[in-house]
Amino acid sequence: MAEDLKVLGVWSSPFSRRVELALQLKGVQYEYIEEEDIHGQKSPLLLKSNPVHKKVPVLIHKGKPIAESLVILEYIDETWKGDPILPEDPYDKAMARFWAKFIDDKLFPALVKMAQSNEREKANEEACECLKTLESALNGKRFFGGDKIGFVDIAASFIAVWIRISQEASGHEFFSAEKFPQLFKWTDEFVSHSIVKESMPPRNKLLAFFKARFAKAMEGSESK
Amino acid sequence: MAEEVKVFGTWGSPFSRRVELALKIKGVKYEYIEEDVYGNKSPLLLKYNPVHKKVPVFLHNGKPIAESLVIVEYIEETWKGNPILPEDPYEKAMARFWAKFVDEKCLPALWKAGSSPENERAKAVEEACECLKTLESALNGKRFFGGDTVGLVDIAANFIGYWLRLFQEAAGHDLLSAEKFPALFKWSDEFSSCSVVKDSLPPKDKLLAYFKAHIAGTKAAETNASN
Numbered sequence: 001m002a003e004d005l006k007v008l009g010v011w012s013s014p015f016s017r018r019v020e021l022a023l024q025l026k027g028v029q030y031e032y033i034e035e036e037d038i039h040g041q042k043s044p045l046l047l048k049s050n051p052v053h054k055k056v057p058v059l060i061h062k063g064k065p066i067a068e069s070l071v072i073l074e075y076i077d078e079t080w081k082g083d084p085i086l087p088e089d090p091y092d093k094a095m096a097r098f099w100a101k102f103i104d105d106k107l108f109p110a111l112v113k114m115a116q117s118n119e120r121e122k123a124n125e126e127a128c129e130c131l132k133t134l135e136s137a138l139n140g141k142r143f144f145g146g147d148k149i150g151f152v153d154i155a156a157s158f159i160a161v162w163i164r165i166s167q168e169a170s171g172h173e174f175f176s177a178e179k180f181p182q183l184f185k186w187t188d189e190f191v192s193h194s195i196v197k198e199s200m201p202p203r204n205k206l207l208a209f210f211k212a213r214f215a216k217a218m219e220g221s222e223s224k
Numbered sequence: 225m226a227e228e229v230k231v232f233g234t235w236g237s238p239f240s241r242r243v244e245l246a247l248k249i250k251g252v253k254y255e256y257i258e259e260d261v262y263g264n265k266s267p268l269l270l271k272y273n274p275v276h277k278k279v280p281v282f283l284h285n286g287k288p289i290a291e292s293l294v295i296v297e298y299i300e301e302t303w304k305g306n307p308i309l310p311e312d313p314y315e316k317a318m319a320r321f322w323a324k325f326v327d328e329k330c331l332p333a334l335w336k337a338g339s340s341p342e343n344e345r346a347k348a349v350e351e352a353c354e355c356l357k358t359l360e361s362a363l364n365g366k367r368f369f370g371g372d373t374v375g376l377v378d379i380a381a382n383f384i385g386y387w388l389r390l391f392q393e394a395a396g397h398d399l400l401s402a403e404k405f406p407a408l409f410k411w412s413d414e415f416s417s418c419s420v421v422k423d424s425l426p427p428k429d430k431l432l433a434y435f436k437a438h439i440a441g442t443k444a445a446e447t448n449a450s451n
Contacts, residue, residue, distance in 0.1 A: 052325065066318075091298070093297075
């Protein structure tokens with residue numbers, strides 16, 4: 001019997017895809033609900049389930065909502081015990097949480113800054129430093145989680161998919177196999193994993209999405 | 225066999241005090257090492273936290289962990305007595321959600337409200353008040369965020385429970401007042417007077433003096449800058 005489990009997300013959001021990937025890795029069935037107009041008219045369900053942040057993703061399990069993707073991932077791991085995402089050992093678990101936090105608190109903002117900043121070079125340098133630091137956490141492993149995809153891999157999924165596709169769309173490559181050999185290799189391993197392939201946005205759709213976005217940004221700057 | 229438990233911190237930091245509070249709640253003995261974070265970071269700190277080079281750092285049998293809430297969760301999982309997190313996965317998720325809200329929204333908003341230039345202050349204060357109001361709603365009539373005992377969210381909100389009121393006294397602001405936030409204000413009294421918390425807080429006079437000096441320093445810098 002399918003449990004009452006819903007995911008409120010946006011198809012192009014790396015954060016809502018994190019939640020979907022975790023559920024799919026565990027083979028848990030859920031109903032996906034797309035927030036059609038996240039930047040315009042947010043749905044009553046979203047506003048009711050995440051009144052504090054009004055953002056996706058939101059997981060609604062038996063009517064009870066949880067927001068914040070990493071909080072949701074931990075809940076998923078604790079509720080559905082098969083195919084664990086976090087290591088069992090408390091120290092290794094702490095390391096996984098540390099790196100996931102690093103990704104969200106340092107790497108992601110650095111990348112956003114790079115995309116939005118006028119001081120492109122400095123922002124680029126900071127983003128690359130973060131990527132280099134994260135790369136060190138791989139430490140020769142196939143995935144951050146070891147032999148299998150884990151918490152940090154899921155958190156880092158936007159590097160493997162969104163970064164690679166967006167730089168293809170912009171023509172501005174900063175994340176390369178030359179500069180980040182281990183991390184780049186990880187992205188290949190990650191995206192070729194069967195379940196990841198199915199749970200990520202379709203490549204062409206995301207590429208078109210980024211191309212349109214960059215074109216719009218260019219238009220905006222040229223009409224001034 | 226004695227365990228090796230060490231905490232690298234600074235006396236005035238709410239973040240390192242979070243770790244100490246968690247250990248005290250669990251009755252775990254530890255060695256405390258004071259770091260001179262603004263002056264001279266120790267080689268040990270740089271070795272154990274090369275990514276952020278910050279306190280707190282927790283060392284358990286030689287293995288280092290950084291980031292206060294990551295450390296607190298580790299402490300919770302390693303020493304099982306006097307739990308800090310609820311057992312129910314949903315309640316646990318709620319605790320993590322609110323702890324995250326404190327760190328990612330409340331504290332930056334409070335910091336901004338305390339350090340904004342004159343012309344931006346009103347807006348910054350309004351945003352900080354919104355955060356406090358939202359956080360207050362999580363109390364929901366309970367004595368602590370954790371229910372009857374201090375839990376993860378109380379620990380995470382320690383700055384609001386103790387530091388903020390002293391900072392206000394030093395700055396002459398009144399952000400967290402009993403009138404505006406009756407439940408949260410009451411909580412801050414409960415929190416800072418609770419026996420296990422009280423012993424883990426920095427001395428009031430020392431912290432007040434520190435804030436006064438810091439505020440005077442900021443004002444002087446602003447005055448110099450505008451000359």
